[in-house]
Amino acid sequence: AQTVTQSQPEMSVQEAETVTLSCTYDTSESDYYLFWYKQPPSRQMILVIRQEAYKQQNATENRFSVNFQKAAKSFSLKISDSQLGDAAMYFCAYRIPNSNSGYALNFGKGTSLLVTP
Amino acid sequence: GAGVSQSPRYKVAKRGQDVALRCDPISGHVSLFWYQQALGQGPEFLTYFQNEAQLDKSGLPSDRFFAERPEGSVSTLKIQRTQQEDSAVYLCASSFAGATNEKLFFGSGTQLSVL
Numbered sequence: 001a002q003t004v005t006q007s008q009p010e011m012s013v014q015e016a017e018t019v020t021l022s023c024t025y026d027t028s029e030s031d032y033y034l035f036w037y038k039q040p041p042s043r044q045m046i047l048v049i050r051q052e053a054y055k056q057q058n059a060t061e062n063r064f065s066v067n068f069q070k071a072a073k074s075f076s077l078k079i080s081d082s083q084l085g086d087a088a089m090y091f092c093a094y095r096i097p098n099s100n101s102g103y104a105l106n107f108g109k110g111t112s113l114l115v116t117p
Numbered sequence: 118g119a120g121v122s123q124s125p126r127y128k129v130a131k132r133g134q135d136v137a138l139r140c141d142p143i144s145g146h147v148s149l150f151w152y153q154q155a156l157g158q159g160p161e162f163l164t165y166f167q168n169e170a171q172l173d174k175s176g177l178p179s180d181r182f183f184a185e186r187p188e189g190s191v192s193t194l195k196i197q198r199t200q201q202e203d204s205a206v207y208l209c210a211s212s213f214a215g216a217t218n219e220k221l222f223f224g225s226g227t228q229l230s231v232l
Contacts, residue, residue, distance in 0.1 A: 033218040043206060045223035052218055091159050097217040103173050105221070107159030
């Protein structure tokens with residue numbers, strides 16, 4: 001079975017500080033795509049950042065960056081200069097194009113991020 | 118529309134009732150997905166459409182679940198003879214072409230409570 005593990009159910013960070021959310025995954029495939037999605041109380045999932053597994057360079061989107069360690073199957077999300085609006089559930093996910101269900105995103109259970117003033 | 122629209126936002130059903138959940142994807146988006154999100158869990162894939170063709174329904178939990186997208190735009194997820202374990206948020210997502218690294222646009226979901 002292919003799984004995504006987010007070992008931190010909850011994390012807390014002070015405004016303007018940096019926080020790292022961890023994610024590990026398990027797949028025997030070499031070609032896949034990794035994502036971090038944010039889900040605020042409105043329930044609407046919003047893409048934060050994505051990474052192609054064949055790319056060695058870590059993806060960056062403004063204050064959000066990832067640390068992708070392919071050999072370790074680790075894909076952590078770093079949020080710099082945290083803002084109150086970053087408070088939400090964060091889900092790590094991957095998609096394997098050549099699998100039986102290549103269209104499906106496989107999500108972890110999520111990490112709830114609290115941002116304190 | 119500007120985003121993916123789902124209706125109703127909340128649905129309460131008595132056990133055994135049939136329900137229909139609607140999804141209006143972003144205009145022009147070819148791909149449409151349904152996910153089920155139980156309380157405290159991440160979303161789980163249910164089914165995928167490319168235009169009107171249902172290319173993957175491997176995630177549908179039982180034959181009580183049925184999805185359609187007859188004209189390649191609006192989609193309906195139908196659950197027959199609802200059970201308490203069907204209580205969850207049902208999320209719809211769409212994307213322009215369906216490429217595997219493509220950004221999905223999600224709706225705000227329908228929260229289904231089966232009593």
